[in-house]
Amino acid sequence: MQENTSLRSTISTQSANCLALESDNRALKEKVQRTENTLEQRETTILMLERKLAESRKSVKELDQRIREEETIRRRLHNTIQELKGNIRVFCRVRPVSSSVNGSKNETATASITYPDIEGRQIEFAHAIETATGSQVAKTYPFTFDRVFQPTSTQEDVFEEISQLVQSALDGYNVCIFAYGQTGSGKTHTMEGPLNASAESMGMIPRSVHQIYENAEALKARGWTYKMEGQYVEIYNETVNDLLGNDGLNGGKKHDIRHADGKTTITDITTVVLTSPEKVAALLKKAAHNRSVGSTLMNERSSRSHCVFTLRLSGKNSITDESSEGVLNLIDLAGSERLSQSGAKGDRLKETQAINKSLSALSDVISAIANPNANTHVPYRNSKLTYLLQNSLGGNSKTLMFVNISPLRSNFNETLCSLRFATKVNACTIGTATRRAVSK
Numbered sequence: 001m002q003e004n005t006s007l008r009s010t011i012s013t014q015s016a017n018c019l020a021l022e023s024d025n026r027a028l029k030e031k032v033q034r035t036e037n038t039l040e041q042r043e044t045t046i047l048m049l050e051r052k053l054a055e056s057r058k059s060v061k062e063l064d065q066r067i068r069e070e071e072t073i074r075r076r077l078h079n080t081i082q083e084l085k086g087n088i089r090v091f092c093r094v095r096p097v098s099s100s101v102n103g104s105k106n107e108t109a110t111a112s113i114t115y116p117d118i119e120g121r122q123i124e125f126a127h128a129i130e131t132a133t134g135s136q137v138a139k140t141y142p143f144t145f146d147r148v149f150q151p152t153s154t155q156e157d158v159f160e161e162i163s164q165l166v167q168s169a170l171d172g173y174n175v176c177i178f179a180y181g182q183t184g185s186g187k188t189h190t191m192e193g194p195l196n197a198s199a200e201s202m203g204m205i206p207r208s209v210h211q212i213y214e215n216a217e218a219l220k221a222r223g224w225t226y227k228m229e230g231q232y233v234e235i236y237n238e239t240v241n242d243l244l245g246n247d248g249l250n251g252g253k254k255h256d257i258r259h260a261d262g263k264t265t266i267t268d269i270t271t272v273v274l275t276s277p278e279k280v281a282a283l284l285k286k287a288a289h290n291r292s293v294g295s296t297l298m299n300e301r302s303s304r305s306h307c308v309f310t311l312r313l314s315g316k317n318s319i320t321d322e323s324s325e326g327v328l329n330l331i332d333l334a335g336s337e338r339l340s341q342s343g344a345k346g347d348r349l350k351e352t353q354a355i356n357k358s359l360s361a362l363s364d365v366i367s368a369i370a371n372p373n374a375n376t377h378v379p380y381r382n383s384k385l386t387y388l389l390q391n392s393l394g395g396n397s398k399t400l401m402f403v404n405i406s407p408l409r410s411n412f413n414e415t416l417c418s419l420r421f422a423t424k425v426n427a428c429t430i431g432t433a434t435r436r437a438v439s440k
């Protein structure tokens, strides 16, 4: 009886255990089912995501291709705009009245200058002249250029107008930007800016290098890699000097200009590979140190030489196999003032004569290029400056000239000469620029 009772109790316990196990088993089976369902759902999601990823990859590839095609279209359109604006342009910049320029320390009497149009293309001088009978009459001298910058214009305002041309050099064109004007009219300020310039006062050379560097970085994503090389030379008394040489200008090296296959080289010249935009500040400092600075009655810091900064830009596209070679020349011309006013004698007289000769050679070259008669001889060899720039002036290039002028009344006659020279240049139209060495 006892054993029977014990066995019944065991059976009852086992039955309860069995029921619990069956319940666990059901719960586990449900869990397995749920897990299998989740797995199935996840597999479907993975498949969907993989399909989406493949689609996105395809679309990125297509967009990349479209960006590259649009970059080519942009280059073409950009060039068309530049052509429509004219391959030779003249900008006039009036410097502010400054007490430290022009010898007489406190001179502030300005000429009567007005800027008649709202587009900023005209400038007009009013000046009293004496008639044959001895009476004074006011005469006006109106001039129109592609752009006139008033004394309040900042370096940034000026650069905004030339930045498109700078871009052209990166796209494979030859570009020349000149600063022309009498001593102290602001050529060096425009081109280089003051020594130890701030971000606001930087001139066109450092701004151009910064822009080119930024644009070249952006173009990397589209397959372009660029090599940028800078040279800085001065032409003093028809001699080429290396402004970046380590032994100053008296290193005794003779530099010859050579032309071959549409490229210009100078023998024994220092070439700096510009790997960062910051390098240009050190380069300008070295050039300023080496630069031949003479003193005349007009300006204690007067520069008596033409300074040519050349930036060579070779680009290669690893995806499209395109390549381009552009050259950007930024030229700070020597003071254009006439002999009588600069009080030049001896060596200074020789310098002034060399300057005047090369400036008139530049004017002759631009006029000859603009002559519609294709057989006109272009006298590049008449000066070192025009010979050096032979491949960067003319049909294959874009040219911009700044005519820098002083607002002072005492400089009126020189200002008039500068504006007349610039008007002559402005009247020239040169042929269509073509891009160099673009190969597929």
Ligand SMILES: Nc1ncnc2c1ncn2[C@@H]1O[C@H](COP(=O)(O)OP(=O)(O)OP(=O)(O)O)[C@@H](O)[C@H]1O
Residues within 6 Å of the ligand: 094, 095, 096, 098, 100, 101, 151, 181, 182, 183, 184, 185, 186, 187, 188, 189, 190, 194, 299, 301, 302, 303, 304, 333, 334, 335, 336, 404
């Ligand atoms: N737009 C301007 N804003 C402020 N200062 C200016 C401006 N233009 C010229 N200057 C100042 O006028 C002075 C003479 O200018 P700069 O040296 O550039 O003349 P320049 O034409 O290059 O003379 P040079 O023929 O002797 O080289 C400098 O002190 C310069 O800083």
